[in-house]
Amino acid sequence: MTVAFRHYDPPSLNDSLRNAQGMTRPLMLEIIDKACRRFPSLGQSERTARLMRLIDAEAWADATLALMELELPLWQVRRIAYAEGEWHCALSRERELPDWLDAAVEGCHGDLPIALLSAFVEVQALAVEVSRPSVPIVCPAPDLLYEPIACENFG
Template identity: 30%
Template sequence: MWFKHNQERDLRSLLARIEAASAPTGDLVAEILRRACPRLQGAQKPNDPVRRLVEAEAWVDLGFWLVGWELPDWAIHRLSRDDSRWNCAICVRGLAINWLEDVAEFQHDDPALAILGALVQAQLRKVQGPTPSNVTPFRRMERGEAHPVNNDAER
């Protein structure tokens, strides 16, 4: 429970830093990679695409790549600009967007920070509890078991 509380606090702090920033910086992006990208941190070897995107300061492309890597069952639903602010919304692929909890949104003056903020917002939702998903759990079948048997069908 304490670990979850610390993660939530760290992600909220990171969201505040993103909101306060006027543009992406190497330090801010490094913090996002460290605090909001557990799959990237768990990778066994250094990730060349991330390194190349960071070196090129291709922040928008990095944001798109990270959403695909960190949230494989989520997709960018909308990236739009309204009244000088960019709005990025990401949601679980294949789910109808009817509920507030189906979407992680973030607004910022900078498009890259809007994307990265939405990524952090989605990670925060995952820490806070179950999020919608279209990924079905894997169930190991025992040897000799062809298909689960429905006993009700025999009656």
């Protein structure tokens, strides 16, 4: 687990998002603080300054999309739909694939920015699980009493 994600707790963030009635500045800053790896390391670049201006203007949907663009450059919004009082948002790495072939990550909520952030938090949780070294783990030394034998019968 990376240093930036030591305090990352996806179930806690999902609960915060699920229980929120609407987007607020403290909720957005909590998501940035707990789920974002790139934002703190970029300092005050133009993209982070733009995001902060959107947050100050309370343009929550635009701020959420800007945060996704900053944090998840390989992911795109695949679908945004409104049905039965809830927004359903899907993020995908392969947006051009048919739905049945794509492994999209979905989030839903009555508030569009929170639905987008729910999907964002799920993608970040996947990134934490997948961020393992590419070098295989070395197996521990075998037991001293372990002796391999051949079990083939050539007769």
